[in-house]
Amino acid sequence: MSETLPPQAKVAQVDPDRSTAAPRARRNGLSRRVSGQIFLYALLVILAIIYIFPFLVQVATSFKTDSEAASNALSLIPQTVTFAAYEALFGRSDFPLWFVNSTIVTVVVTLGRVFFVSLAGYALARLHFRGRGAIFALVVGVMAVPAVVLLIPKFLVLNQIGIYDTYAAMILPLLVDAAGVFIMKNFFESIPVSVEEQARIDGAGAFRVFWSVVLPMARPALITIVILSFQGSWNELSHFIVATQSPELTTLTKGVASLASGQLSQGTQYPIKLAAALIMTIPVAVLFFIFQKRIMNTSEGAVKG
Secondary structure, eight states: OOOOOOHHHHHHOOOHHHHHHHHHHHHHHHHHHHHHHHHHHHHHHHHHHHHHHHHHHHHHHTTSOHHHHHHSTTOSSOSSOOOHHHHHHHHSSSHHHHHHHHHHHHHHHHHHHHHHHHHHHHHHHHOOOTTHHHHHHHHHHHHTSOGGGGHHHHHHHHHHTTOTTSHHHHHGGGSOOHHHHHHHHHHHHTSOTHHHHHHHHTTOOHHHHIIIIIHHHTHHHHHHHHHHHHHHHHSOOHHHHHHOOOGGGOOHHHHHHHHTTTSSOSSOOHHHHHHHHHHHHHHHHHHHHHHGGGTTOTTTTOOOO
């Protein structure tokens, strides 16, 4: 007589392979995710090393001798640490004057460009006037024109109006940027008109609404314009070539470019060139690291309706 099991016992019988299949699948899935993350992080580390390696070479080479820089250019540890390149820059060249000129031009251009592109962007986004669409189309069209095409017209205009070889010639043509106007217009359009209505009810004019209500809300876009303007004017070269010729108005970009012609000494001059380039990099890098978190969320400050 065969023995029969009660229903409870039958339910209790479970296939051991099936009981371990689900945990094994979860472990395999977790292992694959961990392996994928490790591979991703390793790839990012490799890319970061490739990206930062030239900068490390620049720093190391600026402390090398000319002979060592020429014979072992990719070494990250100088055999003989020397400050000769920096002493030559600050003691036997006009590098301090170049730095002062670049600082003056960059600060004035950055402040002026932020103000003027904000005004232009707000006008194109909010004010209704005849020809607004045509003006915006012209602004977009200017963005497509290569900067080198405008060099000769710039020189002719600056010479004709009598400001060639002055600070005004270096600053005025850079005060407005088509890309900046485009960015500010698009950002202002993301702000609902309703936020300005209360100020208008209280009697505020167009400029008062712009300055006190809308502009503070455009902080992320303004910071982006500040960084782009600072970096662009600090690294500008072609415009300064056609705008000035006096040594007293030489900027860092023109001065560093002149080092390639053997201005300070003979030879490759790799340490001097890279030391100058390193000093030029510091202000832009500091500005970016200060404001990098503020430009990540470009919609911050705009009230979505």
